[in-house]
Amino acid sequence: MIRKLLPVLLALVGLSIGAGAGLILRPVPEPPLAGDAAEAPAAEPQDAAEPEVPPEYVKLNNQFVVPVMEDGKVISMVILSLSLEIEPGKSQDVYAREPKLRDVFLQVLFDHANAGGFQGSFTDGSNLVLLRRALHEASMSVIGEVVKDVLISDIARQDS
Incomplete structure (x- = not known):
């Protein structure tokens, strides 16, 4: 008797667990659209704010290779890839000024390398924050407020 009843009980338990998970994890209903006046509360004013336009990202074409010196000798090389977070529609401005950007x-x-920034634990968070801040300030000196942030997309150090 138990052998015949056990599969039925397991199926009921599984079905109950699945139904409970479905109820708990169901998506939140979408808010009514602005045109649905019948569903919108009359006392609540409509939000007239424009949706925020996401920034664009521009990856600079070539990597940056930085020698790390000690006692007049190259002890390692740091290779970085940089991207810029910019205002939408301004990527051509960045590419037009890329040679000057690369220089700064x-x-x-x-x-940063001469100050010891690429020695030891060079990927430490506070160390990279200082580097990104300096790169951001340098980019603003070339193309102004177009650049919102500088992103270090790749970084590696090869010791000699």
Whole structure:
């Protein structure tokens, strides 16, 4: 008797668990559209704010190669790929100024290397925050407020 009843009980338990999970995990209903006046509360004013336009990202074409020196000798090389978070529609402005951007970025990267920023734990969060901030300031000196942030998309150090 139990052998015949056990599969039925297991099926009922599984069905109950599935139904409970379905109720708990069901998606939240979408809010009514602005045109659905019958469903919108009369006392609540409609939000007239424009939707925020997401930024664009521009990946600079070539990697940056930075030598790390010690006692006048190259002890390692750091290779970075950088991307810029910019205002929408401004990517052509970035590409038009890319040679100047690369120049100021290399100067910042060389200064960072000379200050010891690429030695030891060079991927430490606070260390990278300082580097990104310096790169962002340098980019703003070239193309202004178009650049919202500088992203380090790849970074590697190859020791000699």
